[in-house]
Structure formats: C-alpha cells, structure tokens
Amino acid sequence: MADDSLVSDDLLRTLVGVGHVDLLVGIPTLNHAGTISDVVKAVEASFRTYFPRQRTALINSDAGSTDDTMALVQNCCLDQARTVTASSGLRTTHRISTPYHGTLGKTNAVRLIFSSADLLQANGVVVLDPDVANITPEWVAALAAPLRDRHVDFVAPVYRRQVAEGHLVTQLLRPLIRATYGWRVREPLASEFGCSGRFAAHCAEQESWGSHDVQNAVHLWLTGTALAGSFSVAQTELGTHQLVPSAPQQPLADLFRQVVTSAFAMIDEHAGYWLGKTEVKDVPMVGAPVAAEAPDEIVPPDGARILESFDQDVKNLEEILRILLTKDTFAALTSAAADPSRPGLPGALWATTVGEFLVAYHHNVMRRDHIAQALLPLYMARAGTFLHEHANSSPEAAEAALESLCVHFEQVKTRVVDRWTQPAVR
C-alpha cells in the first residue's frame, strides 16, 4: 500500500475526481517558470496526438516555487486544450499542480508522483525533467508507448551525447552499472523515464525513500531497483539532451560525492542480485529514434589541463589510496600519474580502481563518504584522459572508446566478486 502521508487532503480530493488513468505524466518543479509552459504544451500535445483514447493526467509536483510555476501549469495553453479540432483527444485531460512537503529535492517529488500514480491505478507513468529544454511530444510517446504496447516496466532514455558531455555517466556510472548488474543500460542516471504502474507502486512502498542515498540520486536508485527487481526494462532513443538548469548547479565535489555514495550503496544493497551474474545482456531498444536537431557544439575542455593535477592529486591521497587499493593497483596508479610521456588514467586501470573502491565501500574500511570523496580526483583524471584522447574524435571513435571502457569494467567484475565475500584485504 502506498505511503499516502505525502498526499495532502487537497491533492487526494483532486485525485478522487481524476479517477483511474492509463497514463500519468509527472513533472517535478522548483522555480521552473521559464520552461514549464513548453513542457506542459509538449505533454498535452502528446496526449492528443499519441494517446487520444487513453485516460491521461499531468501532475506537477512542486517543491515550493516562488515564481509562477504552478500557475503556469494550470493556465498555460488552455486555448489549445479547449479547441475542438480534428486533432483534439477524445477524453478530458487533467492537470494537477500540487506542492509537496518534507525534504526538498526531486526525490520527494518523484515519490509523490508515484504515490499519486498508485492511487490513480495508473497503467503507465512518465516522469520528465523541466530543466531539459528540448522535450517534445515524441519524448512522452517514446517513453510511454512501450509501457502500453509491450508491457515494459521501466523505459530508460538513450541520449545522443557529445564527447564533452556526461562524463559522470559515460566514465563511471554506465560501465559500473553495466558490469555489476549485467545489463547494458546507457543512461542509469536519467531524469526522464517511463515506468509501469506496477513498478511505481512497488517503488512507492519501499522504505528507503528517506535514506540519503536515495535522496541524492533517486533516478539511479530507480534504475537499480528496476534491474534488481527483475522488472522488464527497455530503452528508447530520445536524441539530444539539452539541459538549461533553473537553479545554480551544485559544486561538482558535492554532486560527485552524493552520486557515488548512492551508487555504491545501491550496488551494495543489490549484491544478492548481481554477485552471481556472469553475463552481460543488452537492454532491448524499443521504438523509433526521436528525430532531433543537431545540437549546438559543446567545446570540450582541455583534457591535458585537467590532467596537470593528476600526479599531485595521487600524491595528496596516498595515505587513503593505500588503504582502499591493492598494492599493485596503487603502484600502477602512481606510475600512470607520474608518467610524463603518456599522461592519463587508462581505462583498464580506472576500472580496476573503481572496482577496488567499491569493494572497500562494501567492507566499510573507512567512512563511506570519504571513499567517494577520494575517488573524485581520479575521476577527474579519467575524464581528462578521455577528453585528451577524443576531443577531436568522430562520434563513432568516441563511442568505441566508451564501449572499450565498459568491457574493462566487465573484466574487473570477477575480482570484485572474489573479494566481495572475503574479509577486507590489503
């Protein structure tokens, strides 16, 4: 049974009126007046065009916007909504804008969306990120249609990324999740996704929403929950992903620590699922790729500049690294950092390093947030290495390098598994 303490009396009254839905689209917001109208417009156009016979509703879960976000959700695009045209849907579409209480952050917003979906007995749920500037009706359709047509439980997006984008995902989370869980999920941290009502109800019941680990990386937790829970998972191509954050971004150090800690915690919790998995499978791709305009080229940072601090960082972390890593790995890392002829952190060594950090986290060899913190400079070195090597590569070459990195992580898994159940070894 969903935890309905999140659902206020006002919201419950509204949900009573909405009744059962086939598709619920949720949009968590906090001061998104600049983008929310376009997102609402895209969602309603999607309802009319792709789901004209479905019972649909849009729910905006707001963290306390001080701008016009909630009013815009209710009032934008009403002329189009009311016009009887050949393309208007058969059914009433509901727009709900509701504040949520408790801890700020997208986690509670998503949880409220899931609780509402459970009460509405929604067959499918799509969650969108209003920080994304290029959401189209086809995005909603791509994420929702597999839920209806193929009875998939979780639909993750696939983005077309440039070399300079998304290193936290491409260099760390993607290969890590792939190697441990045994599924080739491209975007384990995506803030847009589709899921079945069954999955939403399952997640809504979990006790772990309140934990810091889930709070800090709810989308990663959802991906892991889908994989570890043996829910059917699929992916769909959405094209480019143009972020226009409404609020200043968190400092990278904080973000990295939170996400990595959350990732390690989740992997640790799901060990029973992945320890015995030896093969890695493709997550099915569904639907036709969403057509997208070519994005503005992002000028990659200078990877060589990033690597300038690699050697010093390793020296600074020596004491901690000697605890977290095996002797061989530490030596290889030190050597790579100090090698002037070939600066950088090779993919294989990076994979080994991450694997040993993960094991160290599992064995709780030190404060866990310190473990994540210690990984940051090495992550920077890895990102710098990739940028240095591929700043001018073709997309195909860059993709091949990323695939190679994933394979390195897969090869490390055996050692991770061996050390997982043994006492901590130096």
Added chain:
Amino acid sequence: MTDAASNPFWYRDAVFYQLHVKTFCDSDGDGVGDFRGLTGKLDYLQGLGVDCLWLLPTFPSPFRDDGYDIADYYSIHPGYGTLDDFKEFLAQAHARGLKVITELVTNHTSDKHPWFQEARSSVDNPRRDWYVWSDTDEKYRDVRIIFLDTEPSNWAWDPVSKAYYWHRFFSHQPDLNYDNPAVREEMWNVMKFWLDLGVDGFRVDAVPYLIEREGTSCENLPETHDVLKFLRRRLDEHYTGKVLLAEANQWPEDVRPYFGDGDEFHMAFHFPLMPRMFMALRLEDRKPLVEIIERTPDIPDTCQWGIFLRNHDELTLEMVTAEERDYMYEEYARDPVARLNLGIRRRLAPLLDGDRRRIELLNGLLMSMPGSPILYYGDEIGMGDNIYLGDRNGVRTPMQWSGGWNAGFSTADPERLTFAVISNPLYGYQALNVAAQERLAHSLLNWTKRLIQVRKTTRVFSQGRIKFLNPTNHRVLAYIRTLGKEQVLVVNNLSSTVQAVELALQSLAGLVPIEMFGNSLFPRIGELPYLLTLGPYEFYWFRLRRA
C-alpha cells in the same frame, strides 16, 4: 403545464414519438402495418405520455428506400390504407391530445413518380426542368456522396433521356430542381394538401441539398434557404401552430441558418449531439457532450432543437472527427455487418448491450438536455434489431406488442410479414413486448412513462438555459437548467463504477435540492463543495428550492 393544443409553440415542450406505420400494427392481416392498426394503438401512445407522433413516409412508393422514394405526394400507399383511414387516424389522435407530423421529402422523388417519367420523356416536356439534368457527369465534381456503400456517383445515366440526372441519395431518387419556381409552388401545394387535412406539421427530409451551384459543396447554400423561407412564408400566411422540423445532418453552427430569424424552420435535429452521448458513455467522460453543447449556437426563442438517441436511419457518424468515428466503430460496431454508410445500423438496446442502467441513463440525458426529445418506436421497451436485414431495415422490425402470434403485430402468416419479428433469446418478442412490460411495475416501459411524466412537470428541460458545472471528476456530467426562477440540477454518472463528485454550488447556497422522481429532500447547499455519490450509470434530477 399548459395544454400544448392551445400553444402555437407547443413543439418547444413536446415529447415526440417516431414510428413507422408499416411496422407498428397490422389490422387486416396482410403482414403490413396500416393506419387502422395504428389508430388502435393510440391509447397506448397516449398512455406513454408523448405529445406528437412523427410518421415515416406513407405515400405511394415503389419502396426501394422504404417509402422515401415517393411516387405520389397526394395519397396514401394502399398497403397502409386509404386517405379516409388516415383522416380517421388523425381525428382520433387529435382527440387524445396527440399531434401528428408527417414526412415531407422535398429533395427528390422516386424515379417512378409521374413527374420524372414525364421529365425524362423529352427535353421539351414541360416537366423537364423539374429535375437537374446534364449532358455529362462532370458538374459539381467534388460534392460528397452520401450513400457511400451503394452509390459511386451523384450522377446517374438515364437511357431514356440520354442524359445524366443529379441524385444526392439513391440513383432511383432523382433530385428536384428548386431553381424552378414551379417546383417550389408544387411543393407548397403538397404541404397545403396535408395541412388542410389537419396534420400538425412536417419533418422535412434532406433539406441541405435542395440547390446546386458549381464550385460549392451543394449543401447549405443561400439559395436553399431562400426556398425554405418561401415555404415557411406560405405556411405562416395560412396556418398557425404548425411545425416544420428540418433534417439537416450538419454541425450545429451550420444548422443554425436553418432557423433563420425565426422565419425558416421551427425545429431542427441536433445530429452531432447524438453520437456524442454514446461516445461519452463509452469513454466514461463528459468531454464530447460538453464540447458539442457549448459549440451549439443560440436559436430564436420560437425555435427548438430536436434531440434523439436513435431513429430509423443508421446512427450517423458524419458529424464526428475521423478519430471519433474509428472509436465509435470499434466500441459499438465491431461486427462490420453493423456498419452502413458512415454509421451504425443498430437499435438503442443492442448498442448498449441490453444494459438497463445505461439505457435509463441515456434516456435521462435525452429528457434533460436542451431540446425536444424524440423517442424511436420500440426503444421504450428495449427492442432489439436485425443487422442482417438489408439497408437500415434491421431497426425497422415489427413492434412487439405481445408474446403471441407475430408479437401481436399481425395475424398474417409469419412468412408474409414485411420484416420478421425479432425472436432471438436476447430481444425476442416472446418475453420482450409491451403486454409483458405493462404488467411489470418496474419495466423499462413503465420507467419510461415515469421519466416522461417527471419531465413534463416543468418547462425547465424544454426551454431552460443550460450551465455545465464541470467538476474535477470528468466521469460526472452535471449541469443546471434554468428558466426564470426555476432551477434544476442534473447530475449524471457516465461511469460503470461508483463515483464521488464535489460540485461547486456555492452560488446556490441556501437552496434545498429535492430529487424529482421520489421527492426526497437532500441537504441544503452550503458554502462548501456539495458532495454526492452516484452508483454506476446513475443520474439525479434535483429541483432546487428555497426553504
């Protein structure tokens, strides 16, 4: 309520009943209904509570379109009786306070009509110009074909005349040429003939198509309205209290011109409303209904919409979008045999799977929405249909009066009946008939009588304005009908499940709702949203009173 007979605008408050003489009651055992049989059933119709009977065509006809192909405008088909039989029927109907309107098929005649026989005989014949001729079939190229399933063109080649003639309907129904003043005069003569006999008006068939002009859709043209205004002027010059009811299957805004400034039709069917009632029910969503009513323009105070659930034709899906049509076909006519032209040829009860609750709900909507309701014969007992009969005959089967021989319709041998009576286990006459339902206090028949009776306790439903409440719960259709100081709250649950609804009635705070069928008091309306719960497909009518 004021007696309709003394009210020239009686049609605004009337409940109409459409019937087919051919299949209502046969008095002489030839298998065909007739006027004497119908006269014998007038007590039943009076008891039902209806005010006006609308008869399908009873003119002499070769019956290739069930009488809409007229071969003589001034007589009665011998199968239905004589002109004297008709006069007697009319007198008896009027004696019971029932008005009678008949069909007036203005757009076309049968090709067997003497006018057409003369017209085709020679280009010099005086009646040549009574029809629309052409040497080629190239004119009016883009005009849509109405009977799509049977007609490939709006032109037909006449081998006698060696020319093409225009027909918007079947090829054996040539269109009259209303550009010819003689045609207009003759149609007025037809009207006058029947009005002088005492009919109370006409349901005028196929009015949008009277005039053709190149480069147009040949529908709803200004010249067509000129013709209709001409006929109306003549009517008003000679008679009062008569009604002209237009059959114009168009969007509401396109039907509006047919009312003119109160100088054209008194009434017009609201075709687009009808499929949307079925759609809203299946969707469990009020959206289609609210949208079409809100799109319906105001009409002159002396005019009225004719609203209906079913009639003698297919449930037309012309005035819906392609998406809506596909939805209706998939939900209501999975069997392709049920589909005809752009519609569904099924009766009310089979469309609703014989579900008494849904039948009641749709009838409740019919009786509470703006307009004069028109019941189709047999639907008051939930008659079934036979989609395997050709054309639209499946919804025109004999009335089921009893469980006896031929359902009490005729003493003829069953093989002699025009159409066989319905005898399947679901809707068969053996159990589903008037006699049985008259014996059961809570039958659909008695419920329908009660419904009409309650409706007629107020003019709010027929003449009042409508305001939708639009609660969050889209499964509930709620509206207030207002006429002067009188207000009625109508709440309908379109859903198959129990529903709760909160209605914003604060502007009516202080009023007490009184449910109109049982006169039960409900809590006074206050400042908070008014909470109601409704069972599946339930509806309530509340009279709102200050107390």
